[in-house]
Amino acid sequence: MATTETISNAAPAARSAGMPTLHKAIFAVLLLVLVALPFLVYPVFAMKVMCFALFAAAFNLLLGFGGLLSFGHAAYFGGASYVAAHAAKVWGFTPELAVLTGTAAAAVLGLAIGFLAIRRQGIYFAMVTLAFAQMVFFFALQAEFTGGEDGIQSVPRGDLFGLISLQNNLVLYFFVLAITFGGILLIYRIIHSPFGQVLKAIRENEPRAVSLGYHVNRYKLMVFVLSATLAGLAGATKSQVFQLASLTDVHWSMSGEVVLMTLLGGMGTIFGPLVGATVIVTMQNYLATLGAWVTIIQGIIFVISVLLFREGIVGVISRWLRRPL
Amino acid sequence: MIRRLAIGTAAIAAIAGPGFAQDAMDVTLGVLNDRSGTYADLSGEGSVIAARMAVEDFGAEEKGLNVEILSADHQNKPDVGSNIARQWYDQEGVDAILDVPTSSVALAVADITAQNNGVFLNSGAGSTELTRGQCQPTTVHWTYDTAALAKGTGQAVTQAGGDQWFFLTADYAFGHSLEENTARVVEEAGGEVVSTVRHPFPATDFSSFLLQAQGSGANVIGLANAGGDTVNAIKQASEFGITQSGISLAALLMFISDVHALGTETAQGLQLTEAFYWDQNDETREWSARFEEQHGAKPTMVHAGVYSATMHYLRAVEATGSTEGEEVVAQMKQTEFDDPLFGEGHVRADGRVIHDMYLFEVKSPDASEGEWDLYEQRAVIPGEEAFLPMIDECDFSQQAG
Numbered sequence: 001m002a003t004t005e006t007i008s009n010a011a012p013a014a015r016s017a018g019m020p021t022l023h024k025a026i027f028a029v030l031l032l033v034l035v036a037l038p039f040l041v042y043p044v045f046a047m048k049v050m051c052f053a054l055f056a057a058a059f060n061l062l063l064g065f066g067g068l069l070s071f072g073h074a075a076y077f078g079g080a081s082y083v084a085a086h087a088a089k090v091w092g093f094t095p096e097l098a099v100l101t102g103t104a105a106a107a108v109l110g111l112a113i114g115f116l117a118i119r120r121q122g123i124y125f126a127m128v129t130l131a132f133a134q135m136v137f138f139f140a141l142q143a144e145f146t147g148g149e150d151g152i153q154s155v156p157r158g159d160l161f162g163l164i165s166l167q168n169n170l171v172l173y174f175f176v177l178a179i180t181f182g183g184i185l186l187i188y189r190i191i192h193s194p195f196g197q198v199l200k201a202i203r204e205n206e207p208r209a210v211s212l213g214y215h216v217n218r219y220k221l222m223v224f225v226l227s228a229t230l231a232g233l234a235g236a237t238k239s240q241v242f243q244l245a246s247l248t249d250v251h252w253s254m255s256g257e258v259v260l261m262t263l264l265g266g267m268g269t270i271f272g273p274l275v276g277a278t279v280i281v282t283m284q285n286y287l288a289t290l291g292a293w294v295t296i297i298q299g300i301i302f303v304i305s306v307l308l309f310r311e312g313i314v315g316v317i318s319r320w321l322r323r324p325l
Numbered sequence: 326m327i328r329r330l331a332i333g334t335a336a337i338a339a340i341a342g343p344g345f346a347q348d349a350m351d352v353t354l355g356v357l358n359d360r361s362g363t364y365a366d367l368s369g370e371g372s373v374i375a376a377r378m379a380v381e382d383f384g385a386e387e388k389g390l391n392v393e394i395l396s397a398d399h400q401n402k403p404d405v406g407s408n409i410a411r412q413w414y415d416q417e418g419v420d421a422i423l424d425v426p427t428s429s430v431a432l433a434v435a436d437i438t439a440q441n442n443g444v445f446l447n448s449g450a451g452s453t454e455l456t457r458g459q460c461q462p463t464t465v466h467w468t469y470d471t472a473a474l475a476k477g478t479g480q481a482v483t484q485a486g487g488d489q490w491f492f493l494t495a496d497y498a499f500g501h502s503l504e505e506n507t508a509r510v511v512e513e514a515g516g517e518v519v520s521t522v523r524h525p526f527p528a529t530d531f532s533s534f535l536l537q538a539q540g541s542g543a544n545v546i547g548l549a550n551a552g553g554d555t556v557n558a559i560k561q562a563s564e565f566g567i568t569q570s571g572i573s574l575a576a577l578l579m580f581i582s583d584v585h586a587l588g589t590e591t592a593q594g595l596q597l598t599e600a601f602y603w604d605q606n607d608e609t610r611e612w613s614a615r616f617e618e619q620h621g622a623k624p625t626m627v628h629a630g631v632y633s634a635t636m637h638y639l640r641a642v643e644a645t646g647s648t649e650g651e652e653v654v655a656q657m658k659q660t661e662f663d664d665p666l667f668g669e670g671h672v673r674a675d676g677r678v679i680h681d682m683y684l685f686e687v688k689s690p691d692a693s694e695g696e697w698d699l700y701e702q703r704a705v706i707p708g709e710e711a712f713l714p715m716i717d718e719c720d721f722s723q724q725a726g
Contacts, residue, residue, distance in 0.1 A: 042412050048404070141497045141526070148498025150452065151403055151429045153459060154436045169415075238404070243436070246403040246429050284405060294398065295361060 106232020
């Protein structure tokens with residue numbers, strides 16, 4: 001009962017008023033912060049945070065709103081980063097074309113894997129996605145063009161649209177900002193569209209959604225492909241930032257890391273994955289000098305978050321404010 | 326105090342040296358390696374200690390160099406490593422990056438170093454690409470590379486009578502190239518490759534492969550793999566009594582820290598190539614004892630390489646009075662070094678450091694007199710033979726001139 005009420009309440013609200021004022025304000029503040037950020041912290045680090053934020057947000061689209069736990073998102077993230085790196089280095093594509101090629105590759109991969117994976121549910125779904133991601137990993141390890149364990153190195157930072165050089169970190173930063181901010185707004189739009197409402201209905205009660213006449217599998221596949229595509233967008237962008245694509249990006253631990261980011265930030269919230277990604281990446285970066293402590297601290301934080309605030313950081317704030325964030 | 330010293334050294338420098346140091350010159354070194362994962366024992370904190378010892382032994386302070394050492398964990402991830410490297414060059418004023426095991430990270434750092442005109446003193450990574458396909462005028466590759474290990478082990482073992490080889494190869498690019506390099510050396514030395522088996526990466530169960538090896542008629546099993554795979558294969562070979570049955574094991578990428586972890590009981594009879602062993606002569610023993618005092622373990626060849634590289638780098642900085650990457654590296658290539666740890670050697674025009682390599686055999690528990698008394702030296706591979714010849718594209722001496 002409760003779920004149908006929220007759906008029927010939320011849908012007209014979203015349609016009539018557009019974005020709620022609170023969300024508008026948060027996005028505006030976020031944009032301001034992001035514009036000022038490269039002057040405050042190291043731009044390459046900020047770009048990394050943004051790439052992972054988009055990755056986590058894409059993953060959250062599937063887990064938080066589609067209710068599908070994928071353990072293989074590294075395949076799309078890393079797969080796209082390999083394709084984008086290869087396109088920029090070997091085929092000489094301009095950065096925006098390389099990113100698009102990588103993203104398209106992730107979409108195709110997502111369609112193929114999603115088509116098979118959504119036939120199973122729960123833990124079986126997770127295992128199927130993990131198995132396919134491992135296949136992608138071994139492909140990356142063995143294939144000629146991926147360079148094995150060396151990865152694809154020294155990818156050129158080309159000229160945007162063939163005109164603007166991305167050699168300068170600041171210029172590149174705004175290129176990345178445009179991509180990730182656009183990606184996140186797109187995710188927001190998807191969640192608040194009628195399509196997103198149906199997704200939530202399927203997540204809450206699949207048999208009921210079926211009985212209402214929705215083709216549940218079609219919706220699931222669509223959200224799977226969207227999530228894979230956006231994860232690919234993040235991965236492709238990252239390969240342009242770091243000028244490399246490597247096995248780290250397709251390794252299963254990357255799939256685990258994005259789950260951690262999403263859960264820590266707040267699953268099923270809009271801003272949660274961004275917060276989660278920021279926290280994790282910042283920790284990895286600034287605690288790098290502490291050596292082995294990074295993974296230990298990361299583990300402790302995860303345990304604390306599971307024990308004390310299961311809704312994640314933003315989930316808890318959202319409960320205090322009594323508003324969806 | 327520091328200022329007074331600086332003025333003193335400046336006066337001396339003005340009379341004696343080519344440097345025109347008016348004040349203490351700041352040099353910042355960054356030790357970037359694995360401090361939490363598989364390579365933490367062979368590089369890790371030990372490399373930081375080795376670099377610090379080099380700075381002290383060089384007498385940097387007295388010579389007017391104000392050296393600071395930073396360190397960070399790249400977690401064996403190229404993106405983490407390249408982020409740190411960029412940040413070090415752009416924001417922390419780092420002049421040289423040291424160590425960097427894991428070839429994917431090392432190649433990324435080599436690239437960034439060239440862009441920023443820093444110096445990359447590699448000791449931890451083994452990829453030959455660093456001085457071949459992806460060579461840079463600012464890269465100096467110390468200690469070892471996979472080709473030198475293949476050459477040392479392949480040639481010396483074959484000449485010592487181990488001429489029927491069976492390769493146990495990790496099934497990915499690194500394993501393939503290690504196998505290929507070694508097989509070539511073995512055949513040149515008059516040996517024969519009896520059979521080859523590829524195992525998945527990573528693998529835990531080697532029993533069927535080892536039985537295959539036993540039945541193949543080979544007298545040497547070449548382990549063309551690394552890290553946990555090598556350790557597992559050696560453990561299982563010991564359980565199967567392979568070495569007792571007259572077949573020797575040759576590890577193509579292994580470090581003293583791995584042998585120490587395995588113990589002589591398991592690893593006895595294993596043959597491997599290294600660039601440095603603590604118990605070679607009085608100088609290595611003295612240095613290693615000082616190292617052990619601070620670190621609690623004997624140095625690996627990677628640690629020794631970091632020390633030696635830092636020394637040679639600081640000499641070049643002192644001579645040129647500059648920290649500009651290409652200039653310092655050119656100076657490093659011009660002067661030969663005679664090192665307490667590596668002996669005589671020089672930096673070739675492509676950045677490859679040429680020094681002798683050694684074939685060791687792991688002692689049996691009876692012959693070993695202490696926890697670290699692990700190796701018996703079997704052969705010396707002269708530097709000129711050990712490393713691959715230079716390729717023309719990487720001959721920076723001509724491009725610079």
